[in-house]
Amino acid sequence: MAAPRLSTRAALLGALLALALLAPAAAQGGSSSQGPARPAFGQAGLHYLAGELHLYRNGDDDVYLWYETEDLAAEVIADSNGWWRLHAEGEEYTVFSSGDREEASFYERPWTEALPPRIVEGSLSFEVSGSEGRTAFELDGPGRSLRVSLADGGLLTFSTEAPRLSFADYEGELSEYPGAPAEEEEPGQAGFHYLIGAQLHLYRDRGGDVYLWYGSGKLAVELIADSNGWWRILSGGKGYAIFPSTPSKSAQDFYERPWEEPLPEAEPVEAELSFPVEGSEGQTRFELSEDSVEILLPDGLTKLSLSAREQKVVMVNEYGKRFAYPADLRKTEGN
Numbered sequence: 001m002a003a004p005r006l007s008t009r010a011a012l013l014g015a016l017l018a019l020a021l022l023a024p025a026a027a028q029g030g031s032s033s034q035g036p037a038r039p040a041f042g043q044a045g046l047h048y049l050a051g052e053l054h055l056y057r058n059g060d061d062d063v064y065l066w067y068e069t070e071d072l073a074a075e076v077i078a079d080s081n082g083w084w085r086l087h088a089e090g091e092e093y094t095v096f097s098s099g100d101r102e103e104a105s106f107y108e109r110p111w112t113e114a115l116p117p118r119i120v121e122g123s124l125s126f127e128v129s130g131s132e133g134r135t136a137f138e139l140d141g142p143g144r145s146l147r148v149s150l151a152d153g154g155l156l157t158f159s160t161e162a163p164r165l166s167f168a169d170y171e172g173e174l175s176e177y178p179g180a181p182a183e184e185e186e187p188g189q190a191g192f193h194y195l196i197g198a199q200l201h202l203y204r205d206r207g208g209d210v211y212l213w214y215g216s217g218k219l220a221v222e223l224i225a226d227s228n229g230w231w232r233i234l235s236g237g238k239g240y241a242i243f244p245s246t247p248s249k250s251a252q253d254f255y256e257r258p259w260e261e262p263l264p265e266a267e268p269v270e271a272e273l274s275f276p277v278e279g280s281e282g283q284t285r286f287e288l289s290e291d292s293v294e295i296l297l298p299d300g301l302t303k304l305s306l307s308a309r310e311q312k313v314v315m316v317n318e319y320g321k322r323f324a325y326p327a328d329l330r331k332t333e334g335n
Contacts, residue, residue, distance in 0.1 A: 042126030042137060047110070049117035050139055051160030053146060056110040061128040063137065065146070066111045070163030072177065074156065075106045078130035082152030082170065088177055094262075097152050098206055099169050100191050102262045171206075188275025188286060195266035197291050197308025203258045208277050210286065212293060214311045217259035219326060221306065221313055224255075228281035229299040233313060235326035242325075242332070244302040244317040249332045 041048065042063075048055045056064045066073035066087070075085035082097040085106055094104040125138040133151035139160075140147070148156040153170040165177040194202040204210045208225035213234075222232040222239075230243050234254055241252040269288050277284045282298030295304040301318035313325040323332070 040126070041120055041124040041139070042128075047115035047117045048120050050120050050146060051144075052163065053158050053160045054111065054117060055137075055146070056115065057126075057128070058108060058110070061130070062107060063128065063135075063148075064106075064108065064110050065148075065158055067163035068111075072163050072165060073106075073109075073111065074158075074165065075108075076135060076148055076150075076156070077107075078128045078135065079132060080130065080135075080151060081132035082150045082154050084150065084156065084167075086165075086177065095167065095175075096262070097154055097169055098191065099167070099173060099175055100262070101264050103265070186275070187273040187288075188277070191264065193263045193266045194269050194288065196269050196288060196293055196306075199311075200293065200306060200308040201259065201266060202286075202288070202293060203263060204277070205256060205258065208279065209255065210277060210284070211254075211256065211258050212306055213259050217257060219311045219313070220254070220257075220259070221304070222254045222256075223277070223284055223295065223297075225277050225279035225284070226281060227279065227284075227298065229297045229302055231297070231304065233325055233329070235329060240329065242315070244297070244299075244315060245319070247315075247317060247321070247323060247332055249329065 042055070042057055044057045044059050044061065046057070052067055052069060054066050054068070058064070061078035063076045064073065065076070071087070071089055073087035075087070077084070084095055085104060086093045086095050086101070087106060092103070092105050093101040095101050120139065123140065125136065127134050127136045130151065135151055136149040138147045138149070144159065144161060146158045146160060148158070150156065155168045157166045157168075158164070167175045167177070188204055190204055190206045190208065192204050196202065199214050200212065201214075202210065202212050210223045211220065213220035217234070218236075220234040222234070224231070229245075230241050232239055232241050232252055232254060238251065239253040240249040242249050269290055272287070272289050274285065274287045277286070279298065282300075284298055285296040287294040291308045293306045296302075297304070299318055303316045305314040306312075315323045315325070317323070
């Protein structure tokens with residue numbers, strides 16, 4: 001028996017229904033059998049795996065990168081002005097733009113969560129925006145590294161082939177972290193912070209200037225790398241430049257006050273060590289022991305001595321005259 005014929009109206013309704021069902025697949029650029037489009041690289045809440053490198057971006061746009069085969073991870077904060085956090089050998093630090101480090105904890109540790117990864121390769125990138133600017137994440141074409149361009153111009157580079165991380169600060173100075181051989185540290189390198197005895201600190205900044213201070217910085221000394229022998233003292237909240245040969249003083253403030261800044265943890269001086277600082281006018285030499293610091297200024301004759309046992313700075317100038325500060329500030333000629 002022949003099948004009943006559909007009315008013209010019923011046939012039209014059937015055709016419209018078929019078009020409606022096909023519309024979502026057409027909007028996705030293919031048939032419904034292709035499934036939904038893959039999420040873009042760096043989407044918040046997703047875990048990615050590029051070679052050995054894991055990446056996760058949380059809902060605050062902070063990005064975490066880590067390796068399974070090495071205790072090495074980084075936390076890149078969206079609102080950072082260039083600092084980032086490092087997890088290595090069970091310790092966590094903030095790494096500042098200068099390269100200095102300070103103990104600090106990660107906000108999250110996504111490697112402890114059960115997050116199934118999405119494998120990625122090829123040339124992929126994304127950005128996060130924060131209050132201090134943009135941070136860009138770029139996976140290179142061959143998939144050998146992922147580069148993170150920080151808001152201040154610093155650059156983090158993660159290998160995707162082995163647990164290895166390097167950091168170039170905004171001035172281009174390079175630091176490498178586990179997975180690369182560590183260079184032997186020389187005494188007095190820039191960024192070093194020493195503790196002599198219980199209260200005397202020494203810190204050398206990136207410009208080569210050296211600061212010494214007691215406790216909270218009420219008595220401090222600033223030695224400028226390019227000085228020809230003059231130096232500065234801070235006492236009673238006032239700063240002075242001291243000119244040894246006269247001797248005289250002039251009211252001058254310090255360039256920096258490192259005791260007011262976050263510094264790497266002080267390394268106790270437990271044996272004698274020495275280091276030079278080269279400047280345009282000659283060399284300043286530092287001799288450190290467990291309880292004192294001796295400094296030979298660029299004229300080769302003027303000496304400064306600081307004891308860890310009492311808050312006092314002693315200067316012997318080129319003529320052999322001895323001055324003890326801060327007491328002799330009132331005797332020194334000048335302003």
